[in-house]
Amino acid sequence: MEEEEYQKKHTNLKILKSVQDYLKTDTTSSGSVFPVKIPDELFLQVLRLDGPEGLDRIVHYIFKLGLSLWNERLFDREFGSPAALNEFIDIMKSRTKQDK
Secondary structure, eight states: OOHHHHHHHHHHHHHHHHHHHHHHOSSOOSOOOOOOOOOHHHHHHHHHHHHHHHHHHHHHHHHHHHHHHHHHHHHHHHTOSHHHHHHHHHHHHHHHHHHO
């Protein structure tokens, strides 16, 4: 495996792990990005019905659903299968041993 491909896979593996950890938690992340664009009626009606906390909950829920789908696609594109992921992890382990 060429170095550039290795570095790309390694970076994407870190992203996948980070997203997986994030999705396992029920708490909000320390990082936030604003503004989030959402449909006007969704914003207005949920705010009216459930208040700011309800709106925050639903926007976060929608974000997590999208993040889950995006994460699955990244995994499929970068590794394709659990066997390919395990093979890459073995390559990482052997490189780590060689560096020591």
